[in-house]
Amino acid sequence: MSRLKWVPLAYPGSTKLDYTIALSGLVHISSARITWGYFGTNPLYIQSWSLMGRNGVGQPWVTLAQGGFPNSNTTGLSLDFLATDLRVVASASHWIGIYDLQINVPVSLQNLAVSANMQEVPNTAFGPAANLVDGNPSTRAYPGSGSLDYTLDPGQAAYIEAVHITWGDFGINAGGAHVESWRVLGLALDGLNWEVIAQGLFPASAKTIVSVQNRYRKLRVAAESSNWIGIGEVQVVGNALASALAGPLTVRSNVPEDPVYSLAWRYQAANLMDGDPSTLAYPGAKHLDYQVALGTQTRLSQAVVDWGYFGTNPAYIQSWSILARSGSNQPWVTLVQGAFPGRAITVVSLDYTATDLRLVADGTNWIGIYELQLEGVPLQ
Ligand SMILES: [Ca+2]
Numbered sequence: 202m203s204r205l206k207w208v209p210l211a212y213p214g215s216t217k218l219d220y221t222i223a224l225s226g227l228v229h230i231s232s233a234r235i236t237w238g239y240f241g242t243n244p245l246y247i248q249s250w251s252l253m254g255r256n257g258v259g260q261p262w263v264t265l266a267q268g269g270f271p272n273s274n275t276t277g278l279s280l281d282f283l284a285t286d287l288r289v290v291a292s293a294s295h296w297i298g299i300y301d302l303q304i305n306v307p308v309s310l311q312n313l314a315v316s317a318n319m320q321e322v323p324n325t326a327f328g329p330a331a332n333l334v335d336g337n338p339s340t341r342a343y344p345g346s347g348s349l350d351y352t353l354d355p356g357q358a359a360y361i362e363a364v365h366i367t368w369g370d371f372g373i374n375a376g377g378a379h380v381e382s383w384r385v386l387g388l389a390l391d392g393l394n395w396e397v398i399a400q401g402l403f404p405a406s407a408k409t410i411v412s413v414q415n416r417y418r419k420l421r422v423a424a425e426s427s428n429w430i431g432i433g434e435v436q437v438v439g440n441a442l443a444s445a446l447a448g449p450l451t452v453r454s455n456v457p458e459d460p461v462y463s464l465a466w467r468y469q470a471a472n473l474m475d476g477d478p479s480t481l482a483y484p485g486a487k488h489l490d491y492q493v494a495l496g497t498q499t500r501l502s503q504a505v506v507d508w509g510y511f512g513t514n515p516a517y518i519q520s521w522s523i524l525a526r527s528g529s530n531q532p533w534v535t536l537v538q539g540a541f542p543g544r545a546i547t548v549v550s551l552d553y554t555a556t557d558l559r560l561v562a563d564g565t566n567w568i569g570i571y572e573l574q575l576e577g578v579p580l581q
């Protein structure tokens with residue numbers, strides 16, 4: 202799960218606020234939640250706001266999200282940005298403040314089981330497989346071989362954001378024992394097929410970061426050399442995926458589904474949550490609005506949205522949000538919102554008790570969603 206960073210913000214005594222927050226180095230921000238308190242629910246206060254980020258002092262500020270009157274206590278944002286600093290700007294017709302800004306940072310998966318897929322020399326001078334994930338880059342998995350191959354098992358399906366491999370000297374020592382080729386593989390969720398996620402030759406770097414952005418059941422890191430080599434540490438960044446909420450969940454489209462381009466092509470609303478990431482929910486419109494009846498009050502903890510190419514090709518989804526309500530007579534509350542996803546799968550953490558949920562998106566062309574997985578606990 203994500204680590205929360207709490208950055209308390211003060212009340213500046215002004216109709217404008219402009220705060221800059223220095224992060225601890227370059228941090229990948231996957232989501233943020235701004236707590237406005239009553240400044241966000243009373244229209245006397247916040248009229249407009251924006252959240253910006255930059256990836257170094259002297260670099261330009263990039264607008265990550267913006268909006269008008271929030272009409273909510275909190276605004277949740279799905280982001281994908283490497284930042285050293287964040288900045289929140291807002292303006293109002295009265296004095297305003299912000300209660301809190303939380304950011305979620307993808308963190309290392311814990312409790313990874315690691316095993317060697319080759320013979321390890323039983324000698325204390327060598328480093329066992331466990332050294333790969335002991336959190337210490339100076340302790341090596343060093344099998345006494347020029348060929349190494351380790352499996353890392355999170356124990357369940359996981360969304361893998363990235364794999365960080367610390368080679369140490371074996372990544373930079375071109376004149377001595379060094380990695381001559383390497384591969385990272387992922388075991389697909391079917392448990393049968395290993396896919397090559399990335400591969401390379403001599404890293405020429407003490408560390409290699411492999412961007413993954415996909416779901417896998419297990420990972421494997423392998424390397425070859427004509428000399429004995431090892432790996433100091435492998436860090437897997439991502440989110441463990443709990444099992445999806447069990448049904449019966451009913452999904453309906455609040456946008457009329459086109460009789461030809463949606464229904465006749467079997468792109469009906471039920472495909473949104475049929476558990477199959479190959480079946481598409483596609484209303485035949487630039488706007489989609491799918492509503493899920495959870496059947497009972499449910500404490501929602503996470504959503505996994507499978508956009509497919511609608512999330513990676515900028516010709517499609519431009520903005521999206523997840524809304525929820527805690528009863529049919531209760532107002533819809535925006536839990537999280539985002540711009541162009543820039544990725545095929547978005548994972549967002551939620552913290553809300555709801556009876557119904559909506560996934561809304563807008564595009565410049567007709568758009569669809571392959572799958573929505575919700576995680577949470579029914580309360581009744
Ligand atoms: Ca280690």
Ligand SMILES: [Ca+2]
Binds near residue numbers: 476477478481
């Ligand atoms: Ca589906």
